[in-house]
Amino acid sequence: MEPSSTSPLRADRPGPLFLTWDDLTTATATLAHQVVAAEVPQVVVGIVRGGMIPAAWLAHRLAIRDVRTVEVTRTTSDGINAAKSTVPIVRNPASLGDLTGLDVLLVDDIAGSGVTLAHTARMIHDLGPARVRTAVLAVNRANWTQSSDPHRDIDYIASLTDTWVVFPWEEQHER
Template sequence: MNVAGEVRTVHQLTWGDIQQHVASVTAAITRDGSPEAIVAIARGGLIPAVLLAHRFGCRDLRTLNFTHTTTDAVHADKTTSPVLTGVLAVDGLAGRDVLLVDDIAGSGDTLAAARHLLSHTAAARRLRTVVLVVNTANWTRHQQAPTYVGHRVEGWVTFPWEQPTST
């Protein structure tokens, strides 16, 4: 509980959950056509992006480095807006079908910033977005929804590759 007495839910996902969510989004993406390139939002989107790249036989895997939380702690504070800490190899995406991948969408701000970068700076011909989980407690309704969502929850999410710290 936090100081106001409100219960703050934490959803701990397992590798089995991840496999299920990746399978779900893979089926939907397949119906719409395989991507030509996959861009992961680092750090959280790296593992789902690699899993999807293998499923689609897509060898063109790139990363964007964004941060939007101040620490790795559960219920960590967020920065005012996502911070781009590095761009790796977005050249050559112009005119291509690109799949942007992240592990979770909370407010949707990071996904929106990455989407803008790939649409405008990289000039992707087709840009689809995928997240394994949407946190509906934080989702900002004015943001464009991800194209593909593995699962929706209300509350903080930890992934099996994270080592959460307490606040």
């Protein structure tokens, strides 16, 4: 979905984009509507750390009680435009449990290059679920590397932007 001119994540803002909790309420509602239009999954998996909050929020909106997490990251620090590792680092994959035959929704806060989300989706797919879908609050098109269109690789996107996004749960020093 392209952001409208009133979207909190519109692409024409210069520099880092600092989001508020109200912005996240809107983005999460957008994702929930997209998911419900397709079919409510059985399990929500959040990518630790950034995906935990939107995963829990979506699970509540969708009335899903089975919420799990897995730690997969490429960002080496918490700063704006932080360096990335060359490959995603996975910690504690056993936290996913048994996903055999289940409909899984994988959630993260943002897809920059898309590598972490794609890697995690493949890892979950290898665990034998019936279906794996992906959802993100935002895609940073300036860093996107997976294909020409993020909508081809991600099932549900609340908004698109062309800059670094800072979420309300992160340090927000550069206002």
